[in-house]
Amino acid sequence: MPSPESAEPRRMRADARQNVDALLDAAKDVFAESGVDAPVRTVAERAGVGVGTLYRHFPQRSDLISAVFRREMDACVDAAVEIEAAYPPGEALDRWVMRYTQFVATKRGLSAALHSGDSAYEPLAGYFSTRLVPTLSRLLESARDAGEQIAPVSPHEFLGAVADLCHSGARSSAEASGRAERMVGLLLAGLRA
Amino acid sequence: MPSPESAEPRRMRADARQNVDALLDAAKDVFAESGVDAPVRTVAERAGVGVGTLYRHFPQRSDLISAVFRREMDACVDAAVEIEAAYPPGEALDRWVMRYTQFVATKRGLSAALHSGDSAYEPLAGYFSTRLVPTLSRLLESARDAGEQIAPVSPHEFLGAVADLCHSGARSSAEASGRAERMVGLLLAGLRA
Amino acid sequence: MPSPESAEPRRMRADARQNVDALLDAAKDVFAESGVDAPVRTVAERAGVGVGTLYRHFPQRSDLISAVFRREMDACVDAAVEIEAAYPPGEALDRWVMRYTQFVATKRGLSAALHSGDSAYEPLAGYFSTRLVPTLSRLLESARDAGEQIAPVSPHEFLGAVADLCHSGARSSAEASGRAERMVGLLLAGLRA
Amino acid sequence: MPSPESAEPRRMRADARQNVDALLDAAKDVFAESGVDAPVRTVAERAGVGVGTLYRHFPQRSDLISAVFRREMDACVDAAVEIEAAYPPGEALDRWVMRYTQFVATKRGLSAALHSGDSAYEPLAGYFSTRLVPTLSRLLESARDAGEQIAPVSPHEFLGAVADLCHSGARSSAEASGRAERMVGLLLAGLRA
DNA sequence: GATGAATGAGTCTTCATTCAT
DNA sequence: CATGAATGAAGACTCATTCAT
Structure with missing residues (x-):
C-alpha cells in the first residue's frame, strides 16, 4: 500500500487522491483552530468523508499530523x-x-x-x-x-x-x-x- | 474480642493541611512528568488521597494548576x-x-x-x-x-x-x-x- | 439512643434539640425546592450544621424525610x-x-x-x-x-x-x-x- | 444525522435499526422497573450494546426517554x-x-x-x-x-x-x-x- | 456531641479505533 | 474503497457515608 504522500501518486485512484487532499486541507484548518488534539471525527466531517476513510489513509493520528x-x-x-x-x-x-x-x-x-x-x-x-x-x-x-x-x-x-x-x-x-x-x-x- | 492483630496501624487520615501540601507536591511532580492534562486521579493517587479530597480542595482543575x-x-x-x-x-x-x-x-x-x-x-x-x-x-x-x-x-x-x-x-x-x-x-x- | 422525634425530648440536650429543629426546617425547605433527592449536604448547610450532625440525628436519609x-x-x-x-x-x-x-x-x-x-x-x-x-x-x-x-x-x-x-x-x-x-x-x- | 425516530426512516443500516429498537425495548423495561433515572449503562447492557451506541442514537438522556x-x-x-x-x-x-x-x-x-x-x-x-x-x-x-x-x-x-x-x-x-x-x-x- | 475532611463507588460522557455493510 | 455504526476504555465529577479531631 503506497503512502498517501508517496512519490507515486499515480497509483492512487483519482477519488482517493481527492479524499486525501480534502483531508489534508480539513486537518490543516482544524489543527489551526483547535490544535492537533482535535477529535479525529472533526477532521473527517470537515473533509466530508467518513472516519474510516481517514483511517485508511492515515492509520495513525500522527500520520495525519x-x-x-x-x-x-x-x-x-x-x-x-x-x-x-x-x-x-x-x-x-x-x-x-x-x-x-x-x-x-x-x-x-x-x-x-x-x-x-x-x-x-x-x-x-x-x-x-x-x-x-x-x-x-x-x-x-x-x-x-x-x-x-x-x-x-x-x-x-x-x-x-x-x-x-x-x-x-x-x-x-x-x-x-x-x-x-x-x-x-x-x-x-x-x-x- | 479484639486480637492483638486488630490494632493494625491503619493509615491515619491525614490532616487537611497535610493533604493539601501532599496534593501540591504530587501535582507538581505529575505536571512535570505528564503535563497539566494528566488525569486528576493520578495526582490524587500520587498524593495518597482519594479524588474526593482533591476535589474538595481544588474544585476546578485550574485551581490545582x-x-x-x-x-x-x-x-x-x-x-x-x-x-x-x-x-x-x-x-x-x-x-x-x-x-x-x-x-x-x-x-x-x-x-x-x-x-x-x-x-x-x-x-x-x-x-x-x-x-x-x-x-x-x-x-x-x-x-x-x-x-x-x-x-x-x-x-x-x-x-x-x-x-x-x-x-x-x-x-x-x-x-x-x-x-x-x-x-x-x-x-x-x-x-x- | 432516643429517636429525635421521641416522646421524651427532655432527654436531649438543648443544643441538640435546636439542631434537630433547624434540620427539619431546612429539610422542609430544601425538599420543597429540590425534592427529597436533594444532596444531604444541602440540608446540613441550610441548617447551619455539619453533615455529621445530620447523620447523628437521622442515620438514614429516609429518617429525615x-x-x-x-x-x-x-x-x-x-x-x-x-x-x-x-x-x-x-x-x-x-x-x-x-x-x-x-x-x-x-x-x-x-x-x-x-x-x-x-x-x-x-x-x-x-x-x-x-x-x-x-x-x-x-x-x-x-x-x-x-x-x-x-x-x-x-x-x-x-x-x-x-x-x-x-x-x-x-x-x-x-x-x-x-x-x-x-x-x-x-x-x-x-x-x- | 436523522433522528432514529425520524418520520422518514432514511435508509438506516439494518443493524443500526435493530440496535435502536433493542435500545427502545430495553429502555422501556428498565424505565418501568427502575424509573427514568436508571443508569444509562443499564439500558445499554439490557439492549446488548455498548454505551457508545446508546449515545450515538440518543445523545441526551431525554432523547431516549x-x-x-x-x-x-x-x-x-x-x-x-x-x-x-x-x-x-x-x-x-x-x-x-x-x-x-x-x-x-x-x-x-x-x-x-x-x-x-x-x-x-x-x-x-x-x-x-x-x-x-x-x-x-x-x-x-x-x-x-x-x-x-x-x-x-x-x-x-x-x-x-x-x-x-x-x-x-x-x-x-x-x-x-x-x-x-x-x-x-x-x-x-x-x-x- | 459537633464538625467537616476524607473516601471511593457510581455515573455520565467523549472519542480513538475497529469492522460489518 | 468508502462509510459510519459499534465498541469500550478513560476521565471528570458528585455525593452518601464514615470517622478522626
Missing part, C-alpha cells in the same frame, strides 16, 4: 530559494526566519509534536531535520560568508526555539503574531550580538 | 531579592532570568495555561502580571539605570517568550534545559543588541 | 378537628381534603416515598395509615351519617390519589396548585356521583 | 380510533381513558418528565399536546354531542391528572393498576357529576 506539517514545510523550504534570490544573505536570513515564523504560527502543536519524543513523530522530526534545518544552515552560512558576525548556534535548536515562540495559544492571531514576531526579532538580534 | 504554579512563582520572585543584593544590575538581570528559566522548565503547561485565554486561568495570569512582571520590570530598570543599553521590550511579553522557550516536551531535562538556556541566552543577548 | 413529613402530617391531622367543629360534615370533608391537598403540594417526593415500597419508608407509611387515613375515614363516615351519598372508597387509596395529583413537578406553585385543586375537586365530585 | 414514550403514545392514540368505532361516545371516552391509564401505568417518570419544565422535554410535551390532548378533546366532544353531561375540563389537565394517578411506584403492577383504575374511575365519575 505529519502529512499536514510536511506539506507546509515543503512550501516553506521552497520559499527560501526565492528569498535567497531576491535579497542579500543577511536580509534573506531574517526574511526567511520570519516566513518560517508565519508558517509555524498557525501550526498549534507542531512544536509539541517535534519535541514530544514520541516515536510516531520521528518521521516528522526527520523531515524537519532533512529539509528545514539544512535550509537555515545554508542561510546562516551565506550570511557568515558575506561577512556578518553571527553567533555559533545550532540551526536545529534555533528553529525549534522559533517554533516555541509561536506557541501563541488559542487567541486572536493578530495580537499573538505581533508578539511572536517581536520575540523572534529579539532572537535574531541576539544572533548578531 | 494555579496553586501549584503560584507556589513556585513565589519562590522565584523571592529569589530576585537575593540576586539583586548579590550582583550588579546587569548581571542580576541575566541571573534572575535564568532562575526563572529553570522554574518554568519543569512547568509543562504553564505557558499554555497563561496563554489559553480560558477565564479559569485569569487568576493565575493575574498573579503572573502582579508578581513576576514587576520583578522583571524592576530588574530591567535597574540595569538601564546602571547605564546598560537595553532594547525597549514588554516585560510581560519577554517573560512569556522565555516560558515558551522552555516548552521542552517530556524528554530528559538535561538536554532540554541546555537547549532552553542557550536560547534564552540568545534572547538576552538580543536585548543588548 | 419521614421526620419532616411526620411533622406536617401532624399539623394536617390537627386541622381536621378544627374543621369538623366549624362546618357541617359534607363541607368539612371537602375542606379538609383541600387542606391536605395544600399540605402535599409542597411535599415533592411524599407520594413517591409512600409508594416506593422501600422498607425504610414503612414507618412513614405506617404513620400515614395511623394518622391520616383514620382522619379521612372519620370525615367520610360523618358525611355518610349526615345522609350524603358517597361512593365506597378506600380512604387510604383516596389519600394516595390526592397526593399523586399534587405531583406538580418543579414549576410555579401558582399554576400547579390551581391544577391540583381542580383535579382534586373532580375526585371529590366523583365521590358523590 | 422521549423516544420511548413517543412510541407508546402513538400506540395509544391509534387505539382511540378503534375504540371510537366500536363503542358509543360515552363508553368510548371511558374505555380510551382506561387504555391511556394502562399505558401510563408502566411509565414511571412520564408524568415527572412532562411536568419537569426542563426544556429538554419540550418536544415530548409538545408531542403530548399534539397527539394525546386532541384525542381526548375529540372524545369529550363526541360524548357531549351525544348528550352526556360532562363538566368543562381542560383535556390537558385531565390527562396530566390521570398520569399522576398512575404514579404507582415500583411495586407489583397488579395492586398498583387496580388502585390506579379505581381512582381514574372516580375522576371519570367526577366528570359526569
Whole structure:
C-alpha cells in the first residue's frame, strides 16, 4: 500500500487522491483552530468523508499530523530559494526566519509534536531535520560568508526555539503574531550580538 | 474480642493541611512528568488521597494548576531579592532570568495555561502580571539605570517568550534545559543588541 | 439512643434539640425546592450544621424525610378537628381534603416515598395509615351519617390519589396548585356521583 | 444525522435499526422497573450494546426517554380510533381513558418528565399536546354531542391528572393498576357529576 | 456531641479505533 | 474503497457515608 504522500501518486485512484487532499486541507484548518488534539471525527466531517476513510489513509493520528506539517514545510523550504534570490544573505536570513515564523504560527502543536519524543513523530522530526534545518544552515552560512558576525548556534535548536515562540495559544492571531514576531526579532538580534 | 492483630496501624487520615501540601507536591511532580492534562486521579493517587479530597480542595482543575504554579512563582520572585543584593544590575538581570528559566522548565503547561485565554486561568495570569512582571520590570530598570543599553521590550511579553522557550516536551531535562538556556541566552543577548 | 422525634425530648440536650429543629426546617425547605433527592449536604448547610450532625440525628436519609413529613402530617391531622367543629360534615370533608391537598403540594417526593415500597419508608407509611387515613375515614363516615351519598372508597387509596395529583413537578406553585385543586375537586365530585 | 425516530426512516443500516429498537425495548423495561433515572449503562447492557451506541442514537438522556414514550403514545392514540368505532361516545371516552391509564401505568417518570419544565422535554410535551390532548378533546366532544353531561375540563389537565394517578411506584403492577383504575374511575365519575 | 475532611463507588460522557455493510 | 455504526476504555465529577479531631 503506497503512502498517501508517496512519490507515486499515480497509483492512487483519482477519488482517493481527492479524499486525501480534502483531508489534508480539513486537518490543516482544524489543527489551526483547535490544535492537533482535535477529535479525529472533526477532521473527517470537515473533509466530508467518513472516519474510516481517514483511517485508511492515515492509520495513525500522527500520520495525519505529519502529512499536514510536511506539506507546509515543503512550501516553506521552497520559499527560501526565492528569498535567497531576491535579497542579500543577511536580509534573506531574517526574511526567511520570519516566513518560517508565519508558517509555524498557525501550526498549534507542531512544536509539541517535534519535541514530544514520541516515536510516531520521528518521521516528522526527520523531515524537519532533512529539509528545514539544512535550509537555515545554508542561510546562516551565506550570511557568515558575506561577512556578518553571527553567533555559533545550532540551526536545529534555533528553529525549534522559533517554533516555541509561536506557541501563541488559542487567541486572536493578530495580537499573538505581533508578539511572536517581536520575540523572534529579539532572537535574531541576539544572533548578531 | 479484639486480637492483638486488630490494632493494625491503619493509615491515619491525614490532616487537611497535610493533604493539601501532599496534593501540591504530587501535582507538581505529575505536571512535570505528564503535563497539566494528566488525569486528576493520578495526582490524587500520587498524593495518597482519594479524588474526593482533591476535589474538595481544588474544585476546578485550574485551581490545582494555579496553586501549584503560584507556589513556585513565589519562590522565584523571592529569589530576585537575593540576586539583586548579590550582583550588579546587569548581571542580576541575566541571573534572575535564568532562575526563572529553570522554574518554568519543569512547568509543562504553564505557558499554555497563561496563554489559553480560558477565564479559569485569569487568576493565575493575574498573579503572573502582579508578581513576576514587576520583578522583571524592576530588574530591567535597574540595569538601564546602571547605564546598560537595553532594547525597549514588554516585560510581560519577554517573560512569556522565555516560558515558551522552555516548552521542552517530556524528554530528559538535561538536554532540554541546555537547549532552553542557550536560547534564552540568545534572547538576552538580543536585548543588548 | 432516643429517636429525635421521641416522646421524651427532655432527654436531649438543648443544643441538640435546636439542631434537630433547624434540620427539619431546612429539610422542609430544601425538599420543597429540590425534592427529597436533594444532596444531604444541602440540608446540613441550610441548617447551619455539619453533615455529621445530620447523620447523628437521622442515620438514614429516609429518617429525615419521614421526620419532616411526620411533622406536617401532624399539623394536617390537627386541622381536621378544627374543621369538623366549624362546618357541617359534607363541607368539612371537602375542606379538609383541600387542606391536605395544600399540605402535599409542597411535599415533592411524599407520594413517591409512600409508594416506593422501600422498607425504610414503612414507618412513614405506617404513620400515614395511623394518622391520616383514620382522619379521612372519620370525615367520610360523618358525611355518610349526615345522609350524603358517597361512593365506597378506600380512604387510604383516596389519600394516595390526592397526593399523586399534587405531583406538580418543579414549576410555579401558582399554576400547579390551581391544577391540583381542580383535579382534586373532580375526585371529590366523583365521590358523590 | 436523522433522528432514529425520524418520520422518514432514511435508509438506516439494518443493524443500526435493530440496535435502536433493542435500545427502545430495553429502555422501556428498565424505565418501568427502575424509573427514568436508571443508569444509562443499564439500558445499554439490557439492549446488548455498548454505551457508545446508546449515545450515538440518543445523545441526551431525554432523547431516549422521549423516544420511548413517543412510541407508546402513538400506540395509544391509534387505539382511540378503534375504540371510537366500536363503542358509543360515552363508553368510548371511558374505555380510551382506561387504555391511556394502562399505558401510563408502566411509565414511571412520564408524568415527572412532562411536568419537569426542563426544556429538554419540550418536544415530548409538545408531542403530548399534539397527539394525546386532541384525542381526548375529540372524545369529550363526541360524548357531549351525544348528550352526556360532562363538566368543562381542560383535556390537558385531565390527562396530566390521570398520569399522576398512575404514579404507582415500583411495586407489583397488579395492586398498583387496580388502585390506579379505581381512582381514574372516580375522576371519570367526577366528570359526569 | 459537633464538625467537616476524607473516601471511593457510581455515573455520565467523549472519542480513538475497529469492522460489518 | 468508502462509510459510519459499534465498541469500550478513560476521565471528570458528585455525593452518601464514615470517622478522626
